[in-house]
Amino acid sequence: MSSESALTDDLAQRRSGKHAAFLAFAEALLRASRGEQDPAAADQRQFVTFVVRDLELGIPVMQCREVIRVSALTRIPEAPAHVRGVVNLRGRILPVVDMRRCLGFEALQPTSRTRLVVVEAAGRFFALLVDRVLHILKLGSADIAPAAPDGLSPLAGSACTGRAAAGDATVHLIDVERVLATVARGKKPLESEKA
Amino acid sequence: MDALFSSLVKDFVDESKPIAEEVAGRILDLERAWAAGADGRAFLRPIRSGLHTLKGNSAMMGLHPIERVAHALEDVCARAGEIPPSELAGEAQILLDGCDLLLGLIQSAPTCEADEGRAAAFVERVTAALKAQRSAAAASAAHPAAAHASAAAAAAAEEAGGSARIEDREVDELLELNGETIVGQTELVRLHARLARGQFESSDVVLMDQVLTEIGRTTRQMRHRLLRVRLAPIGTLFRRFGRYVRDLARDRGQPIELAIEGGETAIDRAIIVRLYEPLVHIVRNAVAHGIEPRDARVAAGKPAQACIRLGARLHEGRVRVSVADDGRGLDMQAIAAKAEAQGFDSAALGERDMQRLIFQAGFSTAASVTNLAGRGVGLDVVASVVQSLGGSIDVYSTSGQGTVFTLDLPVTVSLQKALIFGVDSETFAVPAGFILDTMQSGEKDMQVVNRVLLVSWRDDFVRAADAGRLLGCQGLAQAWTRPYAVVLQAGNKRGALLVDWLSGVQEIVVKPLDDLFAHCRMVAGATVLGQGRVVPILDCLEVVRRTHHTLAPERPAPLAAEENFHVL
Numbered sequence: 001m002s003s004e005s006a007l008t009d010d011l012a013q014r015r016s017g018k019h020a021a022f023l024a025f026a027e028a029l030l031r032a033s034r035g036e037q038d039p040a041a042a043d044q045r046q047f048v049t050f051v052v053r054d055l056e057l058g059i060p061v062m063q064c065r066e067v068i069r070v071s072a073l074t075r076i077p078e079a080p081a082h083v084r085g086v087v088n089l090r091g092r093i094l095p096v097v098d099m100r101r102c103l104g105f106e107a108l109q110p111t112s113r114t115r116l117v118v119v120e121a122a123g124r125f126f127a128l129l130v131d132r133v134l135h136i137l138k139l140g141s142a143d144i145a146p147a148a149p150d151g152l153s154p155l156a157g158s159a160c161t162g163r164a165a166a167g168d169a170t171v172h173l174i175d176v177e178r179v180l181a182t183v184a185r186g187k188k189p190l191e192s193e194k195a
Numbered sequence: 196m197d198a199l200f201s202s203l204v205k206d207f208v209d210e211s212k213p214i215a216e217e218v219a220g221r222i223l224d225l226e227r228a229w230a231a232g233a234d235g236r237a238f239l240r241p242i243r244s245g246l247h248t249l250k251g252n253s254a255m256m257g258l259h260p261i262e263r264v265a266h267a268l269e270d271v272c273a274r275a276g277e278i279p280p281s282e283l284a285g286e287a288q289i290l291l292d293g294c295d296l297l298l299g300l301i302q303s304a305p306t307c308e309a310d311e312g313r314a315a316a317f318v319e320r321v322t323a324a325l326k327a328q329r330s331a332a333a334a335s336a337a338h339p340a341a342a343h344a345s346a347a348a349a350a351a352a353e354e355a356g357g358s359a360r361i362e363d364r365e366v367d368e369l370l371e372l373n374g375e376t377i378v379g380q381t382e383l384v385r386l387h388a389r390l391a392r393g394q395f396e397s398s399d400v401v402l403m404d405q406v407l408t409e410i411g412r413t414t415r416q417m418r419h420r421l422l423r424v425r426l427a428p429i430g431t432l433f434r435r436f437g438r439y440v441r442d443l444a445r446d447r448g449q450p451i452e453l454a455i456e457g458g459e460t461a462i463d464r465a466i467i468v469r470l471y472e473p474l475v476h477i478v479r480n481a482v483a484h485g486i487e488p489r490d491a492r493v494a495a496g497k498p499a500q501a502c503i504r505l506g507a508r509l510h511e512g513r514v515r516v517s518v519a520d521d522g523r524g525l526d527m528q529a530i531a532a533k534a535e536a537q538g539f540d541s542a543a544l545g546e547r548d549m550q551r552l553i554f555q556a557g558f559s560t561a562a563s564v565t566n567l568a569g570r571g572v573g574l575d576v577v578a579s580v581v582q583s584l585g586g587s588i589d590v591y592s593t594s595g596q597g598t599v600f601t602l603d604l605p606v607t608v609s610l611q612k613a614l615i616f617g618v619d620s621e622t623f624a625v626p627a628g629f630i631l632d633t634m635q636s637g638e639k640d641m642q643v644v645n646r647v648l649l650v651s652w653r654d655d656f657v658r659a660a661d662a663g664r665l666l667g668c669q670g671l672a673q674a675w676t677r678p679y680a681v682v683l684q685a686g687n688k689r690g691a692l693l694v695d696w697l698s699g700v701q702e703i704v705v706k707p708l709d710d711l712f713a714h715c716r717m718v719a720g721a722t723v724l725g726q727g728r729v730v731p732i733l734d735c736l737e738v739v740r741r742t743h744h745t746l747a748p749e750r751p752a753p754l755a756a757e758e759n760f761h762v763l
Binding site: 074078079080 | 621665666667706708709710711712714715716717718721723726727728729730731
C-alpha cells in the first residue's frame with residue numbers, strides 16, 4: 001500500500017508536466033485497479049448512433065461489438081419478416097435483423113452506406129441492419145431526456161429508454177434487448193402453401 | 196447467487212453426478228447379490244465410500260439436504276452390513292430411492308431449488324425403517340418404473356446444456372497445435388510481405404506449399420482433438436437402463452438381466468442425449484413383446500431369466516448400437532396380417548423386408564394396450580429420431596430366439612456428409628443420409644394428377660415439389676423446367692425436390708441457428724462453404740412432409756419455345 005500512495009504523490013507533483021495526458025491515463029488505471037470510478041466519467045455514457053430510415057437511434061456502446069459492411073447475406077426459408085437471414089462473422093453465424101422492419105417500416109434495400117451493427121444481447125449475437133452508422137455520442141445523465149415515443153411506431157416506442165439532442169436531430173436511445181425480445185417472440189411466419 | 200458460488204456449484208454437480216450414478220449402479224449389483232443370497236459386502240464398500248464423498252462435497256458447499264440424505268443412506272449401508280442377507284427387507288429399495296433423490300437434489304443444486312421437504316421426509320423414512328426394519332418393506336413396495344424413467348429423461352434433457360471435462364494434458368496439446376498454426380501463419384505473413392514488395396521467388400512457392408500443408412495438418416488435428424472433447428462413453432447412457440430394466444422386470448414379476456457390452460465406445464454427447472428416448476422405446480418393446488412369460492420360456496427350454504443386451508462398437512468409422520433380447524422374436528403372422536390390411540403385398544416381400552415393416556407408421560402389433568406398449572407411438576418415431584441424428588435403424592429377428600435392433604450412428608453430429616444443390620440462385624445442403632437418389636429430370640418425367648406433382652423414379656412415382664417454390668426463393672422458373680431431381684426418404688415417406696444444379700456430396704460442419712429461426716421447420720442448421728458463404732441445411736423430415744402437402748400450380752400448355760435458362 002505504501003508504494004501505491006508514494007506513486008499517487010509523485011503523480012500529483014507532476015500533474016501539470018508535459019506528460020499530463022499520460023499521467024491522467026495512468027491515474028485512471030490506478031483507480032480502476034482499486035475499483036474506483038473517475039468522478040467526471042462516472043456519469044458519462046457512450047452510445048453508438050445510427051440511422052434507420054429517417055430516425056436517429058443510439059445504443060449503449062457496451063452492447064455493440066463491431067460495425068461491419070453487409071457481405072453475402074443468406075436467406076433462411078420461412079424466417080420471420082424482420083429477420084433478413086444470416087451472415088458469417090469469422091465462423092459465427094449471426095441472424096441479420098432488419099431494424100427498419102423492426103420499427104414497422106418497409107424492408108431496407110441495402111446501399112453502399114448500409115451497415116451491420118453487431119450487438120450482444122442476453123448472451124446471443126445479432127447483426128442489426130441499419131441505413132448508416134453515424135458516430136459515438138458521449139452523454140451525461142443530464143443530457144438524456146425521458147423517452148418521447150410519439151412519432152415512433154409502437155414497437156420503437158416501447159424499446160425507447162430516453163432521448164438526447166445531437167445537433168439539430170433527436171437521438172432516440174433504445175434498449176437492444178427489448179427490441180430483440182419483441183422480435184424473438186415474433187409472429188409466426190406466414191404459413192406457406194399447404195394442402 | 197454470486198458468480199463464484201454458482202461456478203462452484205456447477206463444478207459440484209459435474210463432479211457429484213457421476214459419483215451418484217456410479218453408486219446407483221453398485222446398488223443394483225448389491226440388490227442382485229442379496230437376491231442371490233450372497234452377503235454383498237464387496238458392493239457395500241464402494242457404495243459407502245461414494246456416499247461419503249457426496250456427503251463431504253455437499254457439506255462443503257452448504258447443500259445440507261444432500262448431505263443429510265447421503266448420511267442417512269450411509270446409515271442404511273452400515274446397518275445392512277451388520278445383518279445377514281436373509282434378514283434384509285426393503286433396504287435395496289430404500290437405497291435406490293435415496294439415490295434417485297440424491298441425483299434429483301444434485302441436479303437442482305444450481306437453481307437452489309434443493310427440496311428440503313423431500314430430503315427431510317426421506318431421512319425420516321430411513322430413521323423409521325431402521326427402527327422397525329420390517330415395516331420398511333411395505334412402505335416402499337410400489338414405485339412404478341415410469342417415475343424413474345421420467346426422472347432419467349429429465350436428467351438426459353439437463354445434460355443437453357452440459358459441460359465437458361477436459362484434461363490439462365489435452366489443453367496443453369491443443370495449445371501446442373495452436374502454436375504450430377500461428378508459426379505457419381507468421382510464415383505466410385512474411386511470404387505475403389515479400390509478394391507485396393514484388394520480391395517473390397519461385398522457391399517461395401514450394402515454401403508456401405509446405406506452410407499450407409503444415410497449417411492444414413495442424414488445424415485438422417486441432418479439430419479432431421476438439422471433437423474428441425465432445426465425445427463421452429456411451430456406457431453412461433447404457434447404465435441408466437440398469438434401473439429401468441430392473442423396475443420393468445419387477446413390474447412383470449420376472450427376472451430380466453441387462454448385459455452391457457462396449458460401454459466404453461465414445462460418441463457425441465449430443466447423440467447420447469437424443470438417444471435415450473429411442474432406446475427406452477426399444478427396450479420397453481423388448482420386454483412387452485419379445486420376452487415370453489416365465490412358463491413359456493421354461494417350456495421352450497430357455498433359462499427362466501431373460502436377457503436384454505445393450506451393445507456398442509465402432510464399425511467403419513461409425514458407432515453401431517444394438518439392443519438384443521432373447522425372447523420369442525417378431526410376430527411375423529401379426530405383421531403379415533397388418534401388412535395385408537394396409538395394402539402391402541406381403542407375399543412379394545422377403546422375410547427381412549417384412550420385419551422392417553415395423554418401422555412404418557401405424558404398425559404396432561401389440562394385441563392389447565398395456566402400460567408397456569401399444570399406445571400408438573410406434574417404432575416409426577424411433578426411426579425418425581435415429582434418422583435425424585444422421586443414422587439408420589434395422590431389425591433382425593429369429594423366431595423363438597430373439598430380436599436384435601441395430602442403430603448405425605455417426606460418431607458426432609457436428610460433421611455430416613451432405614449434398615449441395617442450388618435453386619433460383621440460392622444454395623442449400625441436404626444431409627446425405629436422407630438421399631435415395633439424384634437424377635436428371637425433365638418435363639417428360641413429370642405428371643400433374645389432381646394438382647399433385649409426381650416425378651417418375653424407378654418404375655414408380657414420387658411426390659415432388661419445386662424446391663424454389665417450397666423454399667420461398669424469388670425465382671420465376673417453374674417446376675418442370677428444373678433439370679434435376681433429388682429423391683429423399685425420411686421415415687417411411689418419399690419426396691423429390693426439383694432443383695437447378697447439384698454438386699457432389701461433401702463433408703460439412705453443422706452449425707446451429709439462433710432461436711429466432713425456431714419457426715423455420717424446414718431448416719435444421721447451417722454450414723459455411725468456400726469463401727465464407729453460409730448455406731442452410733434442410734431438415735428432410737419436414738421437407739419430405741411438405742412435398743406431400745404442396746399443390747402443383749396449374750400447368751400451362753407446354754410452349755415449344757420455352758427455354759431452360761436456369762440450367763447451370
